[in-house]
Amino acid sequence: MWQNWALSLYNKIFGKFPGTGSSETAGKSWAEFFIESVIRVFGFSTIGFVLLIFLFLLKEGLPALWEVAPGNLFGTRWYPTFNMFGTLPLILGSAYVTIAAIVIALPLGVTTAVFVREVAPQWAREILKPLIEVLAGIPSVVLGFFGMHVIAPMLRSALGVPTGLSAFTGAVILAYMSLPTIISVAEDALDSVPKSYRDAALAMGATRWQTIWRVTVPAARSGVAMAVMLGMGRAIGETMAVMMVTGNAARMPLSAGSLFMPVRTMTATVAAEMGEVANGSVHYHTLFGIGIILFILTFMINILAASAIFKKQRKGGLR
Amino acid sequence: MDRYRTQQIGFAVMSLSAIVVVAPIMIVIGIVLVEGARAISWGFIFSMPYEGMKEGGIFPAIVGTLILTVGTAVAAIPVGVAGTVYLAEYAGDTWITRAIRLAIVNLAGIPSIVYGLFGLGMFVLFLHMGTSILAGVLTLAIMTLPVIMSTSEEALRAVPMEFRTVSASLGGTRWQAVRYIVLPQALPGIITGIILGILRAAGETAPILFTVAAFYLPRLPQTPFDQVMALPYHLYVISTQVPAMPIRVQYGTALVLLFIVLSMNVAATALRSYFRRRRQW
Numbered sequence: 001m002w003q004n005w006a007l008s009l010y011n012k013i014f015g016k017f018p019g020t021g022s023s024e025t026a027g028k029s030w031a032e033f034f035i036e037s038v039i040r041v042f043g044f045s046t047i048g049f050v051l052l053i054f055l056f057l058l059k060e061g062l063p064a065l066w067e068v069a070p071g072n073l074f075g076t077r078w079y080p081t082f083n084m085f086g087t088l089p090l091i092l093g094s095a096y097v098t099i100a101a102i103v104i105a106l107p108l109g110v111t112t113a114v115f116v117r118e119v120a121p122q123w124a125r126e127i128l129k130p131l132i133e134v135l136a137g138i139p140s141v142v143l144g145f146f147g148m149h150v151i152a153p154m155l156r157s158a159l160g161v162p163t164g165l166s167a168f169t170g171a172v173i174l175a176y177m178s179l180p181t182i183i184s185v186a187e188d189a190l191d192s193v194p195k196s197y198r199d200a201a202l203a204m205g206a207t208r209w210q211t212i213w214r215v216t217v218p219a220a221r222s223g224v225a226m227a228v229m230l231g232m233g234r235a236i237g238e239t240m241a242v243m244m245v246t247g248n249a250a251r252m253p254l255s256a257g258s259l260f261m262p263v264r265t266m267t268a269t270v271a272a273e274m275g276e277v278a279n280g281s282v283h284y285h286t287l288f289g290i291g292i293i294l295f296i297l298t299f300m301i302n303i304l305a306a307s308a309i310f311k312k313q314r315k316g317g318l319r
Numbered sequence: 320m321d322r323y324r325t326q327q328i329g330f331a332v333m334s335l336s337a338i339v340v341v342a343p344i345m346i347v348i349g350i351v352l353v354e355g356a357r358a359i360s361w362g363f364i365f366s367m368p369y370e371g372m373k374e375g376g377i378f379p380a381i382v383g384t385l386i387l388t389v390g391t392a393v394a395a396i397p398v399g400v401a402g403t404v405y406l407a408e409y410a411g412d413t414w415i416t417r418a419i420r421l422a423i424v425n426l427a428g429i430p431s432i433v434y435g436l437f438g439l440g441m442f443v444l445f446l447h448m449g450t451s452i453l454a455g456v457l458t459l460a461i462m463t464l465p466v467i468m469s470t471s472e473e474a475l476r477a478v479p480m481e482f483r484t485v486s487a488s489l490g491g492t493r494w495q496a497v498r499y500i501v502l503p504q505a506l507p508g509i510i511t512g513i514i515l516g517i518l519r520a521a522g523e524t525a526p527i528l529f530t531v532a533a534f535y536l537p538r539l540p541q542t543p544f545d546q547v548m549a550l551p552y553h554l555y556v557i558s559t560q561v562p563a564m565p566i567r568v569q570y571g572t573a574l575v576l577l578f579i580v581l582s583m584n585v586a587a588t589a590l591r592s593y594f595r596r597r598r599q600w
Contacts, residue, residue, distance in 0.1 A: 032494045036409070042398045043405025044415070046422040046468070049461050053429065056440035112340045115333040128337055130588060135344045137584040139522030141551045142573050145558050146347050149566070179340055209326035230428075237430025239525040240551075244559060267432045267525075274436070274529050279444060291436040295429060302428040306421050 057295055061288030068282060073289075078250040078264070080273065080283045087290060089250045093167075093263040096253040097246065098235045100171035101178060105235075106228055108175070109182030110217075113227075116183070117190040118212050136180035144244030147173045152245060159260060165247035167263040173241045178231035185230055189223020190216060226305050233301040236267075237294060243268035266290045348581075351573050358571025372535060372557060373565060377572055379536055383547030384521055384579065386540065387531065390456035391463055391520040396513055398460070399467035403509075406468070407475035408497050427465035431525040434462045438530035451544040455531025462526055463516035470515055474508020475501060507594035514587040522580045524551040534560075550576040 064073065068085045075086030116128050151172060152164030193216050201211040217224070247262025250269070270287050277283045366376035402419075410416040438458030448454040478501050486496035502509075524532075533546035534556055540547045554572045557564045 032492060036494055039401045039405045039409065042401035043410065043419060045398055045402060046426060046464060047418055049464070050422045050425050050429075052441065053433070053437045053461075056437050056445070057433070060436070060440045108336050108340055111333050111336040115337045119330055119333055120337070124334075124337075128341060131341045131344050133588060134348075134581060134584060137518060137522070137580055138344075138347065139524070139551050139576060139580055141522070141524045141555050142351065142577055143347070145554055145569065145573050146351065148558060149569075150350060176340075176343060183340075207322050207326045209329045210322065213329075233428050237428070237432070239430065239432040240555060244555070267430060270432050270436065271525055271528055274439070288436055288440070291433050294433050298428045298430060298433075299425055302425045303421065306424040 054295060057288055057292045061285060061290075061292045064282070064285040064289035067285055073286070076252055078269070080277075080286070083282070085282070085286045087266075087286070087293075089252045090264055090266045090269050090290065091293065092253055093246075093250070094236055094265040094267070096258065096263060097167050097170045097174060097242065097265055098232055100167060100259065101174035101235045102228060102232055104171060104175035105178050105182055105231055109179050109227065109231065110186055110224060112179075113183045113186035113190060114212060114217060117187050118216065119208070132180050132183055135176065140177065140238060140241040141244070143173050143177065144241035147241060147245035155260075161260050163247055163262065165245055165262055166260045167246060167253060168259045170242045170246035170263070170265075171259075173245055174235045174238055177238055177241065178234045181234050182227045182231040185227035186220070186224050189220040189227065192223065193219045222308060226308050229301050230305050233298050233305075236301075237298055239267040239271050243271050248272065266294055270294075348577065351570060351577055354567075354570035355572075355574025355577075358567045359574060363568075363571055364575065367537075368535070372561060373563070373568065377550070377553060377568075377575065379539055380548040380550045380553040380572070381575065381579075382539055383532075384550040384576075386452060386547055387455055387459060387527065387549055388517050388521045390452060390543075391459040392513065392517045394456055394460035395463045395467055395516060395520075399464050399513070399516070400471060400509060402464070403468045403471040403475060404497055404502070407472050408493065408501065423465045423468055426461070427469070429462075431462065431523050432528075434458055434526040435528050435530060437461075438526060443530055449544060450529070450531060450533075450546050452531055452540060452547055453543045455527045455547075456543075458526045458530045459520040459523065462523070463520050466516035466519055467512045470512025471505065471509040474505040474512065477508065478504045507590055511587045511591045514583050514590070518580050518583040518587070521583065522551055522576065524549075524555055527552060550579070 064085070072083075073085055074088055075084065076088050077084045077086040078089055112128075112132075116125055120128065147169055148165070152166075152169050154164070155161070155166070155169060156164035197215050197219055198211055201215040202208070206214070242265050246265065246268065248264045248268055249262035250264040251258075251261070253259075253261070253263045270290050273283070274287050277287065363376045364381065365378050367378055368375040406416070406419060410419070435458070438454055442448045442454035442457050443450055446454075482500050482504065483496045486500050487493075491499075527549055531546055532549050532552035534548075536546065536548055550572065554569070554576055557572060558569050
């Protein structure tokens with residue numbers, strides 16, 4: 001039984017040998033067979049890379065689970081120099097900044113996507129779309145630099161807070177960094193709403209505005225939800241900009257007032273501290289442990305998004 | 320009449336939100352351009368830094384970024400293009416194909432800092448490459464794979480099925496169709512994907528933090544096992560780690576980085592639209 005399975009797996013990976021008489025291999029030379037094998041192996045390599053990444057994170061990060069007592073590891077104090085490895089403030093910090101970013105980005109992104117796809121005249125579309133692509137291309141370190149030097153001082157003087165480096169500053173930058181993702185995925189979702197839906201609504205006397213918000217957007221809502229998910233995935237994983245503008249104080253962000261205080265995210269912690277720890281130390285393992293959390297979080301978000309895509313493909317989409 | 324009023328107000332609000340999205344982009348680029356232009360000179364771009372990087376230029380960081388970008392391209396292109404050809408031309412709709420697509424989606428979503436951790440764990444420590452160009456390039460290459468693959472797959476799929484059918488009807492094998500018909504037709508799209516992929520590598524900081532980037536190097540790298548300075552890391556370092564760093568130098572570095580990345584971005588977009596318009600089919 002398993003031999004058959006192994007053989008079919010082998011055939012899937014390397015293809016059928018030439019000269020076996022099957023119609024698939026007619027006229028195929030050994031050189032082609034070799035090239036096609038290489039192509040297949042590279043095709044499969046992506047799976048290997050994901051597995052490798054997870055494996056190495058586990059290898060370096062799992063020891064943290066038995067080196068640090070659970071009460072400490074999931075405690076509220078992150079002071080590695082004093083052997084306090086409470087990851088809770090970091091996890092909450094990431095969640096806090098990400099949610100704040102999505103609160104800003106969701107209305108902006110969805111209305112912009114609707115505007116670009118449904119309302120904007122051609123000339124406006126031709127200005128908006130390339131600019132949004134440019135935003136996606138700006139390196140995060142440049143946005144972080146801009147946040148430090150322009151946004152933070154503005155916030156400090158506008159709000160009269162001691163430092164402009166706060167969760168809010170991070171959320172604003174993250175919102176803009178996730179906007180290109182949200183807009184393009186939401187646009188695709190709107191794109192796949194059949195034209196007949198719009199025509200039907202308009203034919204019944206609805207205004208374009210009513211058509212958009214009562215027919216088109218509700219019909220695209222699963223795609224819009226996916227856009228928000230992917231935007232969140234982008235925001236959770238963002239490192240440099242967040243590290244530069246959030247002030248990096250590992251405190252529990254529990255109140256609304258924390259919005260204008262410094263926070264520290266998981267990504268910023270890893271980036272800031274990994275350079276200084278001894279390989280193989282408890283601190284080192286814990287930082288890799290944070291990497292595992294980040295990997296699993298983004299993995300789940302992407303699986304959800306991907307399953308939505310696959311479902312749509314199998315159904316043949318809304319079209 | 321009332322609901323048309325609502326529509327008017329609604330559309331106004333929507334265009335306002337589009338402006339709120341787009342205006343800051345122009346402001347960021349504008350400010351970096353104006354402030355950075357003051358620092359840009361022949362010497363800033365082509366000389367080594369000195370006086371604790373406060374004086375002199377950023378030449379080694381520019382060279383480092385170019386090395387990393389070219390290295391990433393060399394490592395990622397064969398795997399990315401071959402993998403795409405498999406997905407678009409060979410793979411059927413099996414569970415393995417779905418697993419590959421899932422893997423690509425996931426690779427695209429993994430945080431850049433996690434790539435950094437992976438590079439540290441696998442290339443730097445486990446494979447004993449040390450903090451080196453090689454380790455950094457391999458890390459960046461894996462990170463750029465999903466970008467290259469998803470963009471080039473679109474390009475391959477855009478080539479009409481009839482082209483392949485005709486090739487097969489003339490007795491060509493599948494590989495011949497790929498090699499002589501599909502790949503040449505899809506080349507502009509593939510190149511666009513490659514540029515988009517490596518521009519991400521050029522601008523990223525987190526994956527190179529622990530795998531290749533150096534705070535300061537007195538000379539240019541000599542072998543693949545040397546460290547390099549890189550523009551994004553250099554910008555991070557001079558804006559957060561070096562006290563009393565002249566703001567002019569910081570903006571200058573940001574401008575050079577932004578220029579490199581955005582010009583690649585514009586090149587990719589222009590290439591795509593040029594070939595889309597010229598395409599006969």
